Amino acid sequence: MEYDFREIEKKWQRYWANNKTFRSSVMPEKPKYYVLDMFPYPSGAGLHVGHPLGYIATDIISRQKRMEGFNVLHPMGFDAFGLPAEQYAIQTGQHPAKTTEINIKRYREQLDKIGLSFDWDAAVVTSDPDYYHWTQWVFIRLFEHWYDKKTDKALPIQMLREAFAQGGSQAVEAACTPHEPFTASEWAGMSDIDQQKTLLNYRIAYLSDTMVNWCEKLGTVLANDEVKDGFSIRGNHPVVQKKMQQWSLRVSAYAQRLLDGLDRIDWSEAIKETQRNWIGRSTGAEILFDVHGHDLRIQIFTTRPDTIFGATFMVLAPEHEWAQQLTTDAQRRAVEAYREEVAKRTERERIAETRRVTGVFTGSYALNPFTRKPIPIWLADYVLAGYGTGAIMAVPAHDSRDHAFAKAFQLPIVPVIEGGDTAAEAYESKTGKLINSQDFNGLEVPRAIEAINAKVEQMGIGKAKTNYRLRDAIFSRQRYWGEPFPVFYKDGMPQTLPDDQLPLVLPEVEKYLPTEDGQPPLGRARNWHDAQGNPYELSTMPGFAGSSAYYFRYMDSKNSKELVSKEANGYWRSVDLYVGGSEHATGHLIYSRFWNKFLFDLGLVCEDEPFKKLINQGMIQGRSNFVYRVNNRKYAEAVLWEKLNSDVLGFKFKRDYNFDHAIYTFCCEEKKLIIECSAGKTAQKFLDEHQGPLRRSGYRLLVLSIEEIVEDLDAVLRRAAVLLDDREALPEHDFSKASKEAYLPLFVSKNLVRPEHQPMEIHVEVSLVRNDQLDLEAFRHWRIEYEKALFVLEGGVYHCGWAVEKMSKSLHNVVNPDDIIEDFGADTLRLYEMFLGPLQSSKPWDTNGIDGVHKFLLRVWRLFHNAQNKLEINDDEPTAEEWKSLHKTIKKVRQDIEELSFNTSVAAFMICVNELSQLKCRKRAILDPFIRLLSPFAPHLAEEIWQRLGHRDCIAFAPAPSHDEKHLVESQVEYPVSFNGKTRFLIVVPAQHSQELVSELALSSDKAQKWLEGKTPKKVIVVPNRIVNIVL
RNA sequence: GCCCAGGUGGCGGAAUCGGUAGACGCGCUGGUCUCAAACACCAGUUCCUUCGGGAGUGCCGGUUCGACUCCGGCCCUGGGUACCA
Incomplete structure (x- = not known):
């Protein structure tokens, strides 16, 4: 083999490993x-x-x-x-x-x-303890810090203790779990346990009872991003909502910074947008509504305070803490029933029932703070407990969800912004003037929001508020195979291990299942406690830790x-x-930023x-191949009918011939010959039953087995021809051979398949297919049931169908890089992966195309080696043409690498090699920089050639070539000349010609006359070095 | 529903400060070499055509001397997200 990639690649991989070529270390001077x-x-x-x-x-x-x-x-x-x-x-x-x-x-x-x-x-x-040592270490820091909103950063818990001692909970502005405020003296009076409980509301890693996504099948809770459509992303098991004590990370404290940071990083707009949506910032106001007959004020969150005059009812989440208190006796049974129903429903059912409007009236009324009119308070599951305040003022005229709810329960709809038909649908646009809003009538929406916010604040019933959709991340998993928490429990309260006891190594268990009493698998570990006997945490950390x-x-x-x-x-x-x-x-991309x-x-x-x-x-998607298994009988009938109907036998045949209460497949009335197709096994029986009666009516019956039609259609037709020729001849029948192997799997080549064959598309292992042609022998060995398969071929080959699908084992389209490397080499694989298309876009893998890049590498090899496979290189001075070919490639490739456009750089290499091969260039001055330029793409080949060129150091650290514009200047320019924008011909013009001169040359050229048709051009446009356009 | 990405030959794709549409590769066709096949090499390959030319980058319209590229509207495909008030 002239280009022995197997040998070369092994050699250099060994070299790089032995010499630790790519080991990196801090090098301040570089x-x-x-x-x-x-x-x-x-x-x-x-x-x-x-x-x-x-x-x-x-x-x-x-x-x-x-x-x-x-x-x-x-x-x-x-x-x-x-x-x-x-x-x-x-x-x-x-x-x-x-x-x-x-x-x-x-x-x-x-x-x-x-x-x-x-x-x-x-x-x-x-999973290496030396690694998760530091995961645990960071967790301890997360536990030991809280988030200060004033300085907008995480601070040590000790500072929080000091602040509480001095001024109670009012002394800080912190990201925390909502709780009752307390004074400095209340703090001082708390027991140690109560203080610890209070601090959990502030820690960035905290333990709390939260609604979690519980996956019964996996036996663990999952984070929001691990659940999709009510099913676990891993394994696709159902997920339900459940209240459990869990570790969480206070990611929500960082919501604004996570949002702001997006503007400073160079990420695709699509990902940034996804993150913005996930963070889900919305600005609005929190407003208190009095409750009629109660000493309560319900806080709601709205992004549309301008629509407050249109608030005709209020909706609380079914889990809202005041739902019970607000329920009147008359409504109690209905409310309890509804709350139970909602609690029982799984996340999945809830999603499935999206758009089905459900809810229940509590019996109580809130007072609209502006109109003082009573509005009914409802519970409905379209309001989520975890967002905002878990309560909304419903404005059916200007919110589609409220609108649907009002329609379903016949609640009033009052428009407060002009411009929509609010009886039919909600008018959600933020353009228009306010109506039905007392003093605020006539204001445009943005102005109205400001004005009403100001008024609300002045009335002391609320303030502007920003909310985020981003939730705190649930951080515990009831699983074995994860990082243990560096946490033990003392008096039921979590404590972190001292740093010098890290890492806390995952213990052995005899079974990886939950314990009998429902504890996580770590509940099975022996001695899972610290030296004092305090039990360690039984959950482990999630994948993203x-x-x-x-x-x-x-x-x-x-x-x-x-x-x-x-x-x-x-x-x-x-x-x-x-x-x-x-x-x-x-x-991952949110959590690691956090x-x-x-x-x-x-x-x-x-x-x-x-x-x-x-x-x-x-x-990279898979490219699946199909074979078409047909219904043997349907296929046999179809091909036979095609022949009989096309008159090859010289007589007219009818199909599905109805005679004497039976339907026969084919019949030639003129010759009174009936032809029947039958499976081998039943053919004899059929013959025995039908031959006698038919003979008495003057018909002859030819029974053909499906197998013989499939195997030798011509022989079958010859037999039929004999019978048509000779009235008296009786058909011969011998089903002994056919009857043994009825219905062997029959596969018809792609272009011969007809719908009437009732084909089934079967995925075939792609390694059995080359250029969409099936390797019949390999296919027969693939599956025992296809061992004796029959094939109907086109021109001696079986053509497979294909489709682009996900690359997956079950679709038999997985291509293994090891196989590609074995056949073509790693350099070819590398180049081909890049050549396939832009890095960012999805594209199908098609092994068929790989020859192209492999041939390219072979040509590179030949650029340096002669027919005897000996390096042949000279020190001659390159021609201008050779310089140009090299330097335009350097320019293009280096620019493409910067833009991560690798597919076009591979194309540029190919063009360059084609040109240099054409020029028979063997000049060191060209090929030496060329191989350096190629080396990042095909490093093994490049190292080998580099060494053969006499270099002692490896090419990996050789200087990258750079281009010189002087080799790229053109003395002649080729101008396409177009008329009214249609390109007609080319002219070659010295580069230094002025636009006027180019224009004249274009107009005076022979070819121009034909297109001018004697007319005078209205205008001639010359774009230097680009194009000439003549407008007629 | 909303958000994002994308629609170009038989296939993967190239060309976007508007300037020869289809680079490069696969496949296909023909040829050279060979007893033959494979390899290799050469030529051709968007479609239609009365061989003059005409049409053409999802569809309709617009701007322009000139549009795959810009603008307006629509269709389709892929991905994300879903009662977030």
């Missing part, structure tokens, strides 16, 4: 570049070709940056805690650490084969004293380029955003 891939969860299935897409892209960037003189940090690791390993452990008893280790090993092998320049010395594995600060550990992964040293963090700062899938938009900001507040890290630039690589 500029840094930190490029990171979202680390994978090592699943049992291994990598398919879709996974390394982003890794290859970041590898090209890393290699390019190294050659540009940057000190590059390009690490990889494993997000190793997770449900699949634990589910597997439950099924098999195998320790999840064991399977995880095996899976990691396999991932590592697969990644190594691709030639990725990772610094494996910096690798982290989240380990991935929220991993990018800091890479900076200083061996540091056993700190999360990250000041020095390492100060040098690497934050990730310059982060690449991963967009599915993490609302999970952790980062928290660590920033504590002065532990120097940047408040972790990922400067983010790219979402598109999914």
